[in-house]
Amino acid sequence: MRKLSFSLLTVILFFSFSALESEASSQKVMWDGIELKKGQIGRVTMTKSGFSIFKMENGKMVPARHVKKGEVFRVYGIYRDEYTTNYALGANLYAYRSSHRKDGSNEYFQKNLKYETPSKAKLNLLNKR
Template structure:
């Protein structure tokens, strides 16, 4: 009796064990890198620091307060833009980087990169074709 039960239950247990280890969503592990940072949904661009520049917060009276200094060659995702104070790139968490072409380089993602990010979000497979 015991051997009959073990012959039936052992293959079932092995099969269940294998099913548990198979990744359910492989798209979640896929990242779209853009330079040193990962491109995220809602991101409108990135800034690369060309010279040390301050990271600032906007106070209730509209003045800017320095949070910390950003170092040359650091990259940050940009989620918003404000026209006040000669332009501010919103980098999340209520922090901003002042627009200054000598100290900060702003770029927008290519359409191909944006398509890759939306394909991952929608869990659809995208094929990138190089047309020459």
């Protein structure tokens, strides 16, 4: 009888912990009302309307669609060159922040988007899932 009780208790505890673990791993990590996804390193918020996000076709960047001020996109990678910073938005889409030299100096100013990164605490929560 003791063996049966112990076995039954073991099975109940196992399923209880399994259910708790799967519930914790299925919880969404939210960042200002938007779900943070695996592989996401940040987000961009469009500060101007009327410019395009691009897609890569045959090794060239071609306009995919125009954006509106306030639109938010997840960022999965960043690629920089001398004049622009390109943000990989997933699904082969890219947004770029144009940078123009101010009065010949190395200061850059003109921005068409705002880039933000999640807190380390949010990233740790995401990586525990």
